[in-house]
Every structure is written in structure tokens, then in C-alpha cells.
Amino acid sequence: MQRGCEAGCLARFSGSVKLLTDLGRYRLVLGNPGESPDFETYTFNANGWLVGWYRAGVSYRCGLDGRAKSSRYATHGGRRFLRSANLSTEELCLEVQRAAQAVALWRDSGDARELPAVLLGKTPAQVGEAFQRVWPRVAILPPDQYAAAVVQMTQGCAYNRCRFCSFYKDVPYRVQSAAEFDIHLNAVESFFEAELSERRGFFLAAANAANADCDVLSRRLELLERQADNHSGWSKCWSGGVASFLDTFSQNERSLEQWRSLRDLGLKSLYLGIETGSVPLRRSWRKPGKPSEIIALAEKLKRAGMRLGVIVLSGADSDFIENAHNAATAQLLNQLPLDERDNIYISEYQPTNVWKDDAEYVEYRSACRRCTEELRAGLRFAAYPQGPVVSLYDVWQFLYI
Numbered sequence: 001m002q003r004g005c006e007a008g009c010l011a012r013f014s015g016s017v018k019l020l021t022d023l024g025r026y027r028l029v030l031g032n033p034g035e036s037p038d039f040e041t042y043t044f045n046a047n048g049w050l051v052g053w054y055r056a057g058v059s060y061r062c063g064l065d066g067r068a069k070s071s072r073y074a075t076h077g078g079r080r081f082l083r084s085a086n087l088s089t090e091e092l093c094l095e096v097q098r099a100a101q102a103v104a105l106w107r108d109s110g111d112a113r114e115l116p117a118v119l120l121g122k123t124p125a126q127v128g129e130a131f132q133r134v135w136p137r138v139a140i141l142p143p144d145q146y147a148a149a150v151v152q153m154t155q156g157c158a159y160n161r162c163r164f165c166s167f168y169k170d171v172p173y174r175v176q177s178a179a180e181f182d183i184h185l186n187a188v189e190s191f192f193e194a195e196l197s198e199r200r201g202f203f204l205a206a207a208n209a210a211n212a213d214c215d216v217l218s219r220r221l222e223l224l225e226r227q228a229d230n231h232s233g234w235s236k237c238w239s240g241g242v243a244s245f246l247d248t249f250s251q252n253e254r255s256l257e258q259w260r261s262l263r264d265l266g267l268k269s270l271y272l273g274i275e276t277g278s279v280p281l282r283r284s285w286r287k288p289g290k291p292s293e294i295i296a297l298a299e300k301l302k303r304a305g306m307r308l309g310v311i312v313l314s315g316a317d318s319d320f321i322e323n324a325h326n327a328a329t330a331q332l333l334n335q336l337p338l339d340e341r342d343n344i345y346i347s348e349y350q351p352t353n354v355w356k357d358d359a360e361y362v363e364y365r366s367a368c369r370r371c372t373e374e375l376r377a378g379l380r381f382a383a384y385p386q387g388p389v390v391s392l393y394d395v396w397q398f399l400y401i
């Protein structure tokens with residue numbers, strides 16, 4: 001197999017080209033992955049938009065907002081960690097040229113299948129432009145919600161003062177009016193096209209949508225359900241349920257009956273940013289709420305039938321060590337009534353994504369990982385599938401795809 005030597009250059013490729021279809025995705029495979037490491041893949045969603053590709057040990061993902069990231073293993077001292085980097089506009093252009101050549105090779109390969117979508121009918125830049133007209137920004141999602149259809153019910157964070165969080169610092173908080181939300185839902189439907197029925201559930205953005213006034217939240221859920229009743233793409237997505245982030249301190253007075261009624265309206269999963277069980281650390285981070293209040297809230301939400309994703313931080317910085325973060329956090333988590341439907345996400349704190357070299361990056365991540373392992377060792381839940389899934393949450397990897 002002869003290959004081009006750089007992104008954008010596939011002209012001399014002469015190996016096999018196959019198109020696989022699976023779960024609403026199309027995957028072009030150039031070369032023979034089982035026989036040689038010298039292969040490439042290009043993945044397209046149900047609309048034919050490029051969402052990911054792989055070449056020479058590096059995988060790439062392209063977000064709906066037109067940004068793309070590469071991920072590769074950084075190795076040092078026998079240890080390795082995934083390291084991501086943003087692609088520049090120029091780099092992405094070259095990669096898209098290469099994907100276009102892969103599509104042309106497939107067309108020339110004699111595969112006469114008529115696909116419901118044109119592969120690369122829109123470039124990532126064109127998809128990104130359309131995206132910006134519908135969403136101001138999708139700053140972050142829980143790891144198991146990357147495939148949800150995000151619907152923007154609020155903007156920004158009503159609190160917005162946690163010291164470690166910069167997701168919404170420049171976004172004033174506001175709740176979309178019913179009319180705005182209605183218009184937005186139609187815009188979401190137009191944007192997604194065929195891909196909407198491949199989405200798994202709805203995610204109410206942004207930071208804290210589930211803490212909006214209960215009546216407002218109920219009416220927005222009703223609007224969402226009405227849309228699902230009237231459109232087939234929405235109804236498939238609706239069957240995945242509605243999810244949202246919820247802070248652990250502003251809605252502790254909401255009653256069990258109110259949470260049950262929200263659940264009956266479709267709100268099935270809540271993601272709680274607990275961060276730490278250490279009281280001094282919470283104070284230092286300006287994170288309101290006490291562990292006893294978090295336990296009471298989680299108990300109420302579970303009794304209401306909600307599925308929970310709880311998010312805690314892990315880190316090797318002095319803040320974590322001096323404030324006994326691991327012991328206090330494990331103690332708090334162990335008191336939550338989590339079961340096999342729930343998730344515990346451990347987010348390893350990385351103050352930056354800019355590192356001098358791989359060695360510095362791997363050293364930092366290794367120190368963090370040792371702390372994570374200590375935190376995990378303090379957990380007393382039964383292993384999945386009897387207990388909750390415990391997994392890592394790398395916010396630097398996030399792209400809404």
C-alpha cells in the first residue's frame with residue numbers, strides 16, 4: 001500500500017477501500033486493519049458529516065461546532081496517557097481534503113450502494129456555522145451524554161462562582177422564555193436532520209438547567225414532549241429520556257412530589273457536581289453546600305426514581321492533599337444510595353492542557369492517577385453490575401459530536 005505522507009495527500013493510495021455501515025454511522029476503511037497497522041478510517045454520521053478519523057496511531061474527532069481534536073498516547077517511563085490537542089483551522093482543512101479523497105476512492109471502488117446521505121456533503125466548517133446559529137456554545141456534557149440532543153433551556157450558571165470552574169465565566173445566566181425555547185426546538189430539529197433519530201435522549205443545557213423554577217422546568221419538559229409527539233425523529237430520541245446537570249445546593253427544598261412529577265414529565269437522569277466531600281476544600285473553592293445536604297438530596301432524587309451521575313474531582317495538588325480530599329470524598333460517596341443504574345465520575349484535575357513535553361504531561365497525570373486509585377480504593381460499593389459504574393471523566397477530551 002502506498003500512502004500519502006501528510007494530511008491532505010492520498011493521491012498514490014492503491015490498497016483496499018471498504019464502506020461499513022453500523023448504528024447510523026458510515027465508516028470508510030482504507031487498507032486492512034487486521035493485517036497491517038498502515039490503515040486509515042473515516043467515520044460519518046447519519047447525515048454524512050465527518051465525525052472522526054484515524055491514522056498512524058492518532059485518532060481524531062470533529063465536533064458539531066466545527067472544532068476538531070486529535071488524541072494520541074503520550075508515553076514516558078513505561079507509562080502512557082491519552083493526550084488531546086486542538087486542530088488548527090489549517091490542519092483541519094488538510095484533514096478534510098484527505099477525507100474527500102478517501103470518499104472519491106470509495107466511489108471509484110465499484111461499490112454501487114446508494115446511501116441515504118452524501119458522505120462529506122457538508123464540511124465541518126459548514127456544519128459548525130449552522131451549529132453556531134442554534135447553540136451559543138455547548139461547554140461540557142457528562143461522558144454518557146455526548147450522543148444526546150442538547151436543547152438549550154438556560155444559558156450560563158445561576159451561581160457561577162466556583163473557583164476551579166471556568167466553563168461559564170463569560171456567560172450571563174438566563175432562562176429561555178417559552179417562545180424562545182419553542183423556536184429553539186425547531187432550530188434543533190432542522191440542524192440535526194436525519195441524525196436526530198440517532199441521538200440518545202435529550203440533554204437540557206446548560207450548567208444547571210434542572211435548578212430552574214419547578215413550574216418553568218415542567219412547562220419546558222411539556223414543550224419537549226409535545227415536539228416528540230409530533231415528529232418521528234424526536235420520538236425516538238425522547239425514548240432515551242431527558243437529562244440535566246443539577247447543582248447540589250440550590251434546590252434542596254424541592255419536594256419529593258415535585259421531583260416525581262418532573263420525572264413523570266420525562267426528566268430521568270441528573271448529574272450532580274459534588275466535586276469533594278472535604279468541607280475546608282469546598283469553602284476554599286467557594287462551592288456551597290454541606291455533605292449532609294448532598295446526601296439528603298441524593299436520597300430524595302433516588303426515591304423520586306432518578307438515575308444519578310455524581311461527579312467528583314481528583315488531584316495531586318496541595319489543595320487536595322492538605323484538605324484530606326480523598327478520605328472525605330470517599331466517605332461522602334459511600335453514604336449515597338447509588339445502585340447499578342448510577343455512575344460515579346472521577347474527573348482528574350488538570351489546570352492546563354499546555355505541557356512542556358510528553359514527559360511533563362505523563363508525570364503530572366501519573367501523580368493524579370495515584371490519587372484517583374487511592375480515592376477508588378476508599379469506595380465501598382459493590383462492583384458493577386451490582387453497584388454503580390465508576391469511571392474517569394476527562395473534560396479536556398470533550399467535544400460535542
Ligand code: SF4
Nearest residue numbers: 157160161162165207
Ligand atoms: S455550580 Fe457548576 S457550573 Fe456553576 S460555577 Fe460551580 S462548577 Fe461551574
